Amino acid sequence: MSGIRTLGVLTSGGDCAGLNAVIRAVTHAAVLEQNWRVLGILDGSLGLIERPLRYRELHADAGDPLLLRGGGTFLGTVSHGDPFHFQMPDGSFRDRSQEFAAGARELGLDALVVIGGDGSMRIMTPLCQRAGLAMVGIPKTIDNDVTGTESAVGFATAVQLVADSLDRLQPTAASQHRVMVVEVMGRSAGHIALHGGIAGGADVIVLPELELSIEAMLEHIENQLQARRYGALVVIAEGARFPDAPDQPGAVGPWLAQTLQARGVESRCTVLGHLQRGGAPVAQDRLLASAFGVHAVKLLAEGRSGHMVSWQRSAVTEVAIGRIASSGPRLVCADDPLVQVARQLGIAIGRGRG
Template structure:
């Protein structure tokens, strides 16, 4: 009998529990294997005793399809190769993670994570000779070699719903509504939600913008008789002068700096340059939580089954993905080699321009 480990790593998103359910169903009932759920990603493997438990048929509950987040917990900090200590120093704890894996007597490991987590855990797997299969998840949808990742559809739905709620109040009060969305270094959420939600301006990191072009677009709308406008901006968009807008969370060696605040900057500049009344909404972690959309449930389920099949076939160091309406698998190295950002000349950008949406580089 095989024993396989399963962990989630990096930021959470909707659909993770559907993947966990699929892994357990295929491994236990398809092959008769034991599935060990590791808590809090690599952090659980550094604990002593190791934070893990064998999954049972409770993991088959259909409730997991509807449940956001991850029942195993996750972590997006504490790189084991450069782990922050309380005195501000950093130590390499990678051997502790590998030792934790060994203590569980596992034959292989399935990790569900983004490109950063994949890179770290793949390095651990190489160092510890751990058979590894990866499942992609990220609301940013920026992992290469797959058309979509777990969590993206639900994040887009949340962002689109926000625009649906903002439009009536914008029209009622003759305001410019600015919606700041997640998107660490890619504008996929902003692009998809902006098109679906009828945005007038979409600002993404892949396309440089000018505030003058944004304001010209808003003035154009006003001349046409429109009394409101919707502006969508991805959190990783920089100021017009090229400065990143970030915020610090926590303190000491564990402090992290993340994107956040560009929406306020854009709103204030629009108000200053046009005199329009503006309001800014930062959607934040609402995009990560909530009930998974059907697409995320289906993709996660298909990914989980295929990941287990790869282990059965002894095909390791691979990531499952979705291409041409089917599940595929590729070398992890190929998937994380380069981020899949928005193509400025791609079909969706072209479609958005055809709809009259401005990206701040022209009125459109």
């Protein structure tokens, strides 16, 4: 029905746990169920742009269960270099989309599975259209900010890391009666901070989308310290905004700890950074990766390209990829049910911005 004989698969954007599990599922379904040839493109779109072309053929042994457990992506990935506006070594920019298309033709690709975030979907959609490639997207991002899906591959593992870190930091906060500030990833969307903060028993959660003043935070922390005398935990997303705070990842957490310290509250900061991207995927990410990979191949086999696989209401489905490519990131809303849960648990979390 689809006319596909050779399928390409690549990972694009930032790495996260569960990518190898997706590649494993795509290869298994394509080779064993559809009898397609599968080529893994190395380092995202660069594998088709650079010469010589960089790829590896994937066989049924790509279903090795070790891939289910491994972090990162054995195909490699890049989070820079828009092929339509590609920066060259001399600093100039060039449209290299035709090189991508030529590379796809040289390999005989009929379709491409793109494992990426919302940025990758926006770039890869017109790129595949120009190359005449059928495309299906699979959402992956620890930020969980892709429109059209309730969960993306990598998110659950990142949240687990945050919760585990809070478990380890709580005893030292209690022992020394201090505030432990934990900065997590989330440049524009605070899903990691929200989910990880609730799961880890945070006292304060600071998100990019919701406004929480230093004064309100201080009052809440001081009340907690007076009532319980065993420290406090603050989770802050790297994109949280304050008038005097530095606007860069890895800086707002230390700034907040120093600000609290200057206001008389003993505070220390831990920046989790890229720890949230690494490690073996938790069970939920393995399940999601497996289901997404199989469904992506099913869509292509049915001739239904131009979709992104999606997780909605505890089931795998799909959404038109044009909707993703034209949308911004999926943000935490002030009326998000988990925001209400946080408030009912006595967590200071702020209100919607203006």
